[in-house]
Amino acid sequence: MRVKANPCFILHNRAWRETSMMTEVFSRQEGRITLVARGVRAAKKNNSQALLQPYRKIMLGWYGKGEMGTVNSLEAGDSEYALQGRRLMSGFYINELTMRLLHRHEPHPELFDAYEHALAKLSRDACEQTTLRIYEKQILRAVGFGLVLDHDIRTLDAIDHDALYHYQLEAGPSLTSPDSNTMPSVIIHGSTLRSLEKECFEQPRDLAEARSLMRSIIAGILGPKPLASRKLYQSYIRCLP
Amino acid sequence: MIESPLLTRLVASLQCMPGIGKKSARRIAYQLLQSKRQNARELATVLVEAMDRIGHCQSCRTFSESELCQVCASHKRDRTLLCIVESPADVYAIEEAHYNGLYFVLMGHLSPLDGVGPDELGLDQLEQLLDRESVEEIILATGTTVEGEATAHYISEMVKKRGIRVSRLALGIPMGGDLEYIDSNTLSHALSGRRPVE
Ligand SMILES: [Zn+2]
Numbered sequence: 001m002r003v004k005a006n007p008c009f010i011l012h013n014r015a016w017r018e019t020s021m022m023t024e025v026f027s028r029q030e031g032r033i034t035l036v037a038r039g040v041r042a043a044k045k046n047n048s049q050a051l052l053q054p055y056r057k058i059m060l061g062w063y064g065k066g067e068m069g070t071v072n073s074l075e076a077g078d079s080e081y082a083l084q085g086r087r088l089m090s091g092f093y094i095n096e097l098t099m100r101l102l103h104r105h106e107p108h109p110e111l112f113d114a115y116e117h118a119l120a121k122l123s124r125d126a127c128e129q130t131t132l133r134i135y136e137k138q139i140l141r142a143v144g145f146g147l148v149l150d151h152d153i154r155t156l157d158a159i160d161h162d163a164l165y166h167y168q169l170e171a172g173p174s175l176t177s178p179d180s181n182t183m184p185s186v187i188i189h190g191s192t193l194r195s196l197e198k199e200c201f202e203q204p205r206d207l208a209e210a211r212s213l214m215r216s217i218i219a220g221i222l223g224p225k226p227l228a229s230r231k232l233y234q235s236y237i238r239c240l241p
Numbered sequence: 242m243i244e245s246p247l248l249t250r251l252v253a254s255l256q257c258m259p260g261i262g263k264k265s266a267r268r269i270a271y272q273l274l275q276s277k278r279q280n281a282r283e284l285a286t287v288l289v290e291a292m293d294r295i296g297h298c299q300s301c302r303t304f305s306e307s308e309l310c311q312v313c314a315s316h317k318r319d320r321t322l323l324c325i326v327e328s329p330a331d332v333y334a335i336e337e338a339h340y341n342g343l344y345f346v347l348m349g350h351l352s353p354l355d356g357v358g359p360d361e362l363g364l365d366q367l368e369q370l371l372d373r374e375s376v377e378e379i380i381l382a383t384g385t386t387v388e389g390e391a392t393a394h395y396i397s398e399m400v401k402k403r404g405i406r407v408s409r410l411a412l413g414i415p416m417g418g419d420l421e422y423i424d425s426n427t428l429s430h431a432l433s434g435r436r437p438v439e
Contacts, residue, residue, distance in 0.1 A: 012354050013386075018259040054387045088391040092353050099354070228353035235359050236395055241402045 003030060005061035005073050009115065010054045011095045015041065022068075023052060024099055025060060028112040032102040035062050037071040048074055055091055055119055056080045067104070079116070081123035089236055090128055092229040094118055094135055100222055101143050111142040129207050134199045136214045145221060148172030149197040159190045167193075167213055169220050184220065186213050248274075300370055302346040302363055303329045318343055321377040325367070325396060327384055335382060338432055342380075345370060350388040351395060362392070364399065371403060378406040380435055397438045408435040 006029040016022035019042040025033050040048040051058050057077030062069035083091045098115065102108065118135040122128065140146060151158055152165070153172040159165070165173035166185040173193055178185050192206040192213070201207045219226070244252075248270060255266035273281040297303065298310035305311075312318060312332075322342025326332055332344050347362040359365075370376075379400060383389035397407045410432065 014355065083387075085394050088387065088394060091387070092391070096354055228356060228358070232351060232353040232358050236398070239359075239395070239399045241398070 001065050001069075002063045003027075003061060003069070005059040005075065006030070007077055007112070008058055008060040009112075009119075010052055010056070010058070011099050012054070013052060021049070021052060023071075026098055026102075026112060026115060027060065027107075028109050029107060031106040031108055032099065032104050033062075033069065034067060034104070035060070035069045035071050037074070051076055054095060055083055055123070057116065079120075081119040083119070083122050086236065087122045087128060089229070089233045090122055090132060091119070093132065093227070093233065094122075096227055096229040097136070097139060097218070100227070101139055101218075103143075108142050111139060114138040127201075129211065130199075130201055133196065133201075133207070133210045133214060136218065137196055137199075140217065140221075145217070147196065147217070149193045159193045161190045161194060163190045164188070165190060165193065169217050184216070186216050188213055297346075297348075300373075301344045302348060302366065303332050303344060312344060317341075320374050322380065323370075323374070323376045323378070324380040324382050326382045327389065327392075331382065335432070340432060343370075343374065343376070347383070347392065350383055350386070350392040352388045359395070364396070367396070368399075371400065371405070376405055378408065380432070381407065381409045381438065393438065407438045409438050410435055 006027055008025045008027045010023055011026050011032070012024040014022045016036060019039050021037045021040050023035050023037055025035050027033055037048065037052055040052060051074055057079045059073070059075040059077050060071060061073035062071050064070045094115070102111075114135060118131050121131040137147060148171070149159070151172075152174050153168070154174045154176060159173065163175060165175060165188055166177045167173045167188055168178050168183050168185045170183070173188075173190075188209040189206065191203070192209040195201045195206045196210050196213075201210070251270045252263065252266045255261055255269055256263060261269070294306045295304050296306065298305040298313055299308050300313040301310060303310050303312075307314070319342045323345060324335060324340060324342055325345045325347065326335065327347050327350050329346055329348075332346060335344075345367050349357050349362060351357060351359070351362065379396070381393040381396060383392045393409055397409075400407060
């Protein structure tokens with residue numbers, strides 16, 4: 001199978017043999033895939049290695065059948081997002097999230113655009129936390145775990161800005177608490193749900209609530225293996241002066 | 242073709258070397274047996290000895306067969322200057338660029354997805370080194386990859402409370418470049434053109 005050059009982002013690189021690289025790619029056309037880029041770590045091909053960096057849109061073409069393809073064309077794309085400082089850590093997070101949640105060979109062109117949008121915002125002054133929450137919402141929707149943000153799942157009433165809801169992780173928000181302990185839930189304000197829906201947070205409290213809601217939902221989906229980038233982020237926060 | 246079992250094992254073992262595939266391994270094995278047995282015996286002895294005796298310097302983590310490597314033990318080095326690199330190969334490259342300070346070798350870079358975090362890079366050991374020595378400036382010479390940048394940033398935040406000047410290798414290194422593949426002239430420029438990290 002041959003795949004013509006199409007827009008891609010590198011999610012993660014790993015050294016492969018002596019001079020090659022095994023790379024996890026988010027392709028707009030093909031979704032998440034694993035490719036081998038031969039010889040790019042050799043001295044004279046330093047330019048290819050520079051192109052194969054995360055947060056940089058590239059045009060990649062490849063061939064091969066089965067799980068792993070081989071890169072046969074590589075060119076710079078039209079944009080590069082220079083993440084700086086702590087935002088590099090957030091970049092690790094959205095890349096890991098994308099790798100863990102997307103199945104291989106499942107195209108998600110809309111999510112690809114959302115991913116690029118998130119990178120663009122992280123590379124500018126936009127609010128880091130808001131950007132992460134919006135991307136989490138979008139990726140959950142893309143993989144079939146979309147959130148219910150506009151109505152009470154029991155009464156179907158519209159979300160009340162000031163009320164407190166029990167958000168059942170696998171179902172959605174409700175004013176009444178879940179029947180038993182077997183249904184994990186997080187308690188959050190209606191305004192948090194509304195903010196997530198509008199993708200705009202007016203108060204820090206809502207942003208903090210959205211963060212713990214997302215953390216619980218994502219942990220439930222990913223299972224026992226925690227996100228390594230989150231652990232790194234936490235020790236990073238601890239070492240800040 | 243029928244080959245002696247030991248010869249097959251030798252060919253297989255030789256392939257652990259970088260750049261050596263099956264074909265080259267076989268060529269090497271045959272040549273050693275044919276005309277270089279003495280050299281090969283010597284190689285075998287050195288290999289075993291090196292693998293057994295070379296560990297890590299207790300101060301800077303580079304390869305060393307003594308508790309302290311030659312750089313750390315030397316009285317001629319500028320102990321106010323500390324260069325942080327990803328690998329012992331980088332130490333070698335920077336020595337070639339006439340650097341005269343101390344080193345700290347991370348043996349990698351932050352890469353959460355590969356399970357490499359601050360602990361794996363020995364950052365607690367780095368703190369101990371900074372407690373012990375009177376370092377005035379740190380030069381972050383991690384790679385120019387995303388992981389190298391993140392590592393440099395992490396360390397710069399970590400040492401901020403000590404009030405040490407921190408700079409980053411800059412000029413001349415191509416983005417995504419590995420230090421060990423860069424010529425010493427370029428590296429020399431990079432050292433002199435280092436910039437402060439904000
Ligand atoms: Zn040493």
